[in-house]
Amino acid sequence: MSSTYLPNGLPQPGTGPDGVSEPYWAGTREGKLRIQRCSACQSWQWGPEWICHRCHSFDIEWVEIEGRGVIYSYERPHHPVHPALNGHGPYLVVLVELPAHGKVRMLGNLLGDPLQEVVIGAAVEAVFEPHDDAEPPYTLVQWRRVG
């Protein structure tokens, strides 16, 4: 049984030359889920940007949060579009809304049976999924049902 939800061989996350998301990926390696909050107007923001879309402050901080949310939408891809997924079968992707943090949304896989029924509005929590053997190593944030 693989320790990761999807098989190895998929493209790996990176920050690229822009680098705006570097604190997020550094955080997940330490088991910390960090998203952006504007220091000037306190607005939560996700995904990462250099500027606050509301007040245009460049003073954006990375705040560690508790990874709890509700399923906002989902999909179950069947047709593989990457060789690493050939023969793997369907898998679940959820878009998770974080009510305590400005209703920002995060995306990940829903752990467990890929054929399970998915209910919009159901509560989920974040789970760290390290890919220690990758070069460079990285950690994804996944989601599982609670309650």
Next chain:
Amino acid sequence: MSERSLRGKTAIAGIGETTYYKHGQSPHSEFKLCLEAVVNACADAGISPHEVDGFASYGDDRSDAGHLAAALGIKELKFSNMFWGGGGGGVCGAIGNAAAAVATGMADCVVAFRSLAQGQYRRYGRSSAAAQLSGDDSFVVPYGVMSPAQRFAMKVTRFMHDHGIHQNALRAISLACYHHAQTNPNAVMRGRPLDEEKYDHSRWIVEPFFHLFDCCQENDGAAAVVVVSAERARQLRQKPAYIMACAQGSDTRSAAPVHNMPNYASSHFGQLGPRLYQMAKMTPADMGIIECYENFTGGVLMSLVEHGLVKPEEANDVLVKDNLIAPDGRLPLNTSGGNLAECYMHGLELVHDAVRQIRGVAINQVKNNDTAIIMGGPMVTPVSSLILGSEATL
């Protein structure tokens, strides 16, 4: 000060296309296909390609204006323009940009085009070959969200959930497109009719709403339209299809990263639709021909709603095949087969069909043919829409 509007100032005077091929089956290079479409469009208009003085395209088309102008011996290139964004979001916007150039005197004869040989380059429906991601992709691709179907499916899931719309509404869209393609000699899916049973039993691409037949094809081909002033169009050989309005852009922050656009369950036309009708001085009820870019049927559904053509609470009742097919349906949709069944020419085939409808020479001609609305590239950002009209609508 005169009113700032494109309304009726320009017209599509010629359309041209190549044979449409399944992806990988074009015997010609992408650039050659493009040249052929431009030459055919000029011939249709009754002008020489030497008279063309501008090019506008979209979707990062690889056939660039400078090379086209050189190959075609254009005497003086006065306008070259690329609409930002991927997919078919720019199909109507490129024509609007061409019209804007002509209306403002920057150029006199602008060709808007799309050339696409997916067999020779990367296919849209596959993941990229990159091993290391950056930016937004880092937050979606490692979770298996790679292809357009996978990137857009959750918008549709949420929209269907919010409004209680059933799969049958999407099925009707697909059935109508395949129905229209069966009489179209240039439709790639001619001879491959679709019925309810075949749709229902088709394999899942992405659950819960994307069957195989909810997804567009991938093709090789090229298409082009010639845009000139209304006055010039009246002197040329074809009945003009006047550009009554074009609107492009996006809803508030619709490109917000990691699926954080405020209006998520949307085709991104919400703010654009009213602007389009305002310029045309028309209403949704005035639209005789409905052409909507199908990347996926769910995108069509949301586009129809956001252009005021269908109310979400009526979608289950209105979106049935009989309402969507020529000649008698109340919302004749994609009457040449569209991206699903004619050719995935990034929506330009929809514009061609609308022009033929207004001329009265369409494959599946409708009677109420004075106005046509075309909606390009639902769910991408930016998107664009167009209203074309006959002389009677001026």
